Amino acid sequence: MGKRILIVVLVLxxxxxxIRPTANTNxxxxxxxxxxxxxxxxxxxxILKKACYDCHSNNTRYPWYSKVQxxxxxxxxxxxxxxxxxxxxxxxxxxxxxxxxxxKEVAExxxxxxxxxxxxxxxxxxxxxxPEERSTLISWAKxxxxxxxxxxxxxxx
Numbered sequence: 529m530g531k532r533i534l535i536v537v538l539v540l541x542x543x544x545x546x547i548r549p550t551a552n553t554n555x556x557x558x559x560x561x562x563x564x565x566x567x568x569x570x571x572x573x574x575i576l577k578k579a580c581y582d583c584h585s586n587n588t589r590y591p592w593y594s595k596v597q598x599x600x601x602x603x604x605x606x607x608x609x610x611x612x613x614x615x616x617x618x619x620x621x622x623x624x625x626x627x628x629x630x631x632k633e634v635a636e637x638x639x640x641x642x643x644x645x646x647x648x649x650x651x652x653x654x655x656x657x658x659p660e661e662r663s664t665l666i667s668w669a670k671x672x673x674x675x676x677x678x679x680x681x682x683x684x685x
Contacts, residue, residue, distance in 0.1 A: 544597040549604035552588040552611070560620035566675065572668045576616065579644045579655040579665075583610030586617040591651065606647075627676035635669035638662055 562568060568576070582588045588607050594600050611618075614630050622630065637643040638657070649656045657665065 541597075547597065549600055551590065552586065552604070552607045554586040554617075558586055558617040560618050562616045562619040565620040566672060569668070572664060575657070575661050575665050579657055579661075581616065582652075582655075583607050583645075583648070584614050584616050586611075586615065606645075624676050628673050631669045631673035631676055635666045635673065638665050638669065 558564070563573070583606060590603075594603050614634070619627060619630070634643070639662075644652075644655050644657070
């Protein structure tokens, strides 16, 4: 009986390898990207790319283990959830109120150590923010919050 259960589990593991989520990659220019609407200093952009963009943009850098199911489903769930909360590639399409609110949330979550997620930095050691990077990102996000709030962009909220 135990042998049959093991065989069924193994067959299921093999079968699910062929059921893959759609990859979050888009090689096209991102017209609503944050950087098209606001200046982002190079050192801040580098921090965002290494610690934020995999889950908060339209282009995820997938590690080798993302090809293994059910890990890929779990990763895609995190990416989808991250993009739902904040997508830097769609930022220009947000109302200024939402832009300001999102930047406030970025500052708060980085300050509290909630972002990047521990489950992400556990594997992606390069995404662990140094105290200086954390401080830089918080200061920038607060400036962006203010700038987005002061923008002349019409607000349709």
